[in-house]
Amino acid sequence: MTSVPSASYSITVRLEVPAGGRAVSELTAAVEHAGGTITALDVTASGHERLQIDVTCAATDTAHADRLVEVLREVAGVAIHKVSDRTFLMHLGGKIEMQAKHPIRNRDDLSMIYTPGVARVSMAIAANPEDARRLTIKRNSVAVVSDGSAVLGLGNIGPHAALPVMEGKAALFKRFAGIDAWPLCLDTQDVDTIVEVVRSIAPGFAGINLEDISAPRCFEVERRLRELLDIPVFHDDQHGTAIVVLAALTNALRIVGKDLAHVRIVMSGAGAAGSAILRLLLAAGAKDVLVADIEGVIHADREGLSPELRWIAEQTNHAHYVGDLHGAVVGADVFVGVSAPNVLAGADVATMNKGAIVFALANPDPEVDPAEAREHASVVATGRSDYPNQINNVLAFPGVFRGLLDAQSHHVDESMLLAAAHAIANVVTEEQLNANYVIPSVFHPDVHGAVAAAVRDAVAASGR
Numbered sequence: 001m002t003s004v005p006s007a008s009y010s011i012t013v014r015l016e017v018p019a020g021g022r023a024v025s026e027l028t029a030a031v032e033h034a035g036g037t038i039t040a041l042d043v044t045a046s047g048h049e050r051l052q053i054d055v056t057c058a059a060t061d062t063a064h065a066d067r068l069v070e071v072l073r074e075v076a077g078v079a080i081h082k083v084s085d086r087t088f089l090m091h092l093g094g095k096i097e098m099q100a101k102h103p104i105r106n107r108d109d110l111s112m113i114y115t116p117g118v119a120r121v122s123m124a125i126a127a128n129p130e131d132a133r134r135l136t137i138k139r140n141s142v143a144v145v146s147d148g149s150a151v152l153g154l155g156n157i158g159p160h161a162a163l164p165v166m167e168g169k170a171a172l173f174k175r176f177a178g179i180d181a182w183p184l185c186l187d188t189q190d191v192d193t194i195v196e197v198v199r200s201i202a203p204g205f206a207g208i209n210l211e212d213i214s215a216p217r218c219f220e221v222e223r224r225l226r227e228l229l230d231i232p233v234f235h236d237d238q239h240g241t242a243i244v245v246l247a248a249l250t251n252a253l254r255i256v257g258k259d260l261a262h263v264r265i266v267m268s269g270a271g272a273a274g275s276a277i278l279r280l281l282l283a284a285g286a287k288d289v290l291v292a293d294i295e296g297v298i299h300a301d302r303e304g305l306s307p308e309l310r311w312i313a314e315q316t317n318h319a320h321y322v323g324d325l326h327g328a329v330v331g332a333d334v335f336v337g338v339s340a341p342n343v344l345a346g347a348d349v350a351t352m353n354k355g356a357i358v359f360a361l362a363n364p365d366p367e368v369d370p371a372e373a374r375e376h377a378s379v380v381a382t383g384r385s386d387y388p389n390q391i392n393n394v395l396a397f398p399g400v401f402r403g404l405l406d407a408q409s410h411h412v413d414e415s416m417l418l419a420a421a422h423a424i425a426n427v428v429t430e431e432q433l434n435a436n437y438v439i440p441s442v443f444h445p446d447v448h449g450a451v452a453a454a455v456r457d458a459v460a461a462s463g464r
Contacts, residue, residue, distance in 0.1 A: 006059075144184065146184075147186045147194060191224075255435055330352070346375055358379070403455025
């Protein structure tokens with residue numbers, strides 16, 4: 001699959017060129033000929049003989065960025081001074097910080113913010129612990145907890161390498177929902193230890209967002225924490241993905257004129273995301289679902305099923321199909337992939353029913369080439385930002401937690417996840433809906449507020 005230049009591989013090259021002649025136009029032509037995109041060209045110093053220029057380019061990957069530097073170096077008269085990776089620059093010193101809400105200008109301020117005045121507040125909370133939500137950061141704070149075992153598509157890279165991702169998650173909480181989120185990267189992958197650490201730090205938070213913890217451990221960690229804590233525990237890799245998939249599928253089915261209860265759905269992937277998507281689809285009314293993993297379609301007679309796969313076998317594949325994924329998609333209405341690259345070809349999509357829907361969400365390379373899928377499917381979605389219909393968890397988790405925190409919820413359940421999915425789907429109006437727009441942008445001004453309101457209402461309806 002052909003990649004396109006992306007800001008995530010963006011570099012700024014400081015160089016000098018002769019002041020006269022065609023050097024500047026030759027720089028632009030050289031980058032474009034090498035497949036890059038110049039996004040900015042700034043003259044930072046000028047003289048009679050030489051110009052100093054900062055050239056900002058977008059590349060497809062790190063090797064391509066290096067190649068663009070060499071292409072610039074080869075332009076006659078160019079002298080390279082400095083190359084900066086813009087993504088790394090954005091991460092220098094971290095991406096988030098703590099700020100005080102009140103200035104400390106004098107002794108009066110100090111005596112109220114800290115001792116002796118703070119003792120009165122502490123004693124009030126000791127007398128009534130529920131006041132912690134009113135009088136501390138707890139009311140608006142979420143812990144983003146990871147053990148670094150399943151970070152993005154990078155695998156088990158550990159807690160230190162997970163920290164930039166968790167910082168980014170915290171920044172998104174603040175940007176889209178005004179929530180103060182705190183990254184906690186744990187130097188353990190032992191389930192008992194993770195559960196105990198999170199239980200111990202929970203008094204300072206109104207919600208726990210589990211992130212990038214590998215399956216099947218993530219299922220047990222979430223289950224046990226939900227039993228122990230009186231605040232919502234939400235594993236975004238599971239439930240955030242499921243919410244956005246259901247929202248997009250709801251609108252895709254509107255386009256093709258089909259009903260969730262009457263379509264045949266084939267899923268590739270039975271890990272954290274796949275299991276959560278399945279549960280939410282079933283809760284929303286799906287009836288006919290098959291799920292495949294690396295060993296083929298899951299069925300009740302398959303040997304060696306884990307408890308999680310056994311549950312999937314009991315809930316799906318009512319026709320007892322025992323073949324592979326390629327055979328499973330024949331005659332299917334919907335394909336949802338949360339697994340691995342290139343497990344299907346365009347020819348497989350051609351065997352699906354008329355009005356087929358394909359959600360190929362593996363990143364960075366989807367389960368089937370989107371261009372090939374579009375030749376046969378009516379609606380195609382991916383997890384990538386360079387194709388229409390990006391299935392992006394950022395549509396869900398900020399609003400979900402905003403609603404949970406505002407409602408002072410003590411738990412999160414499927415009714416709240418369903419409410420969030422329907423809210424996201426409803427942001428796309430009938431006039432806006434088309435095959436390339438079944439899901440709104442994360443920057444849509446109405447998304448996060450709509451999700452928060454829907455979750456608040458669902459909490460109120462649950463009575464918890």
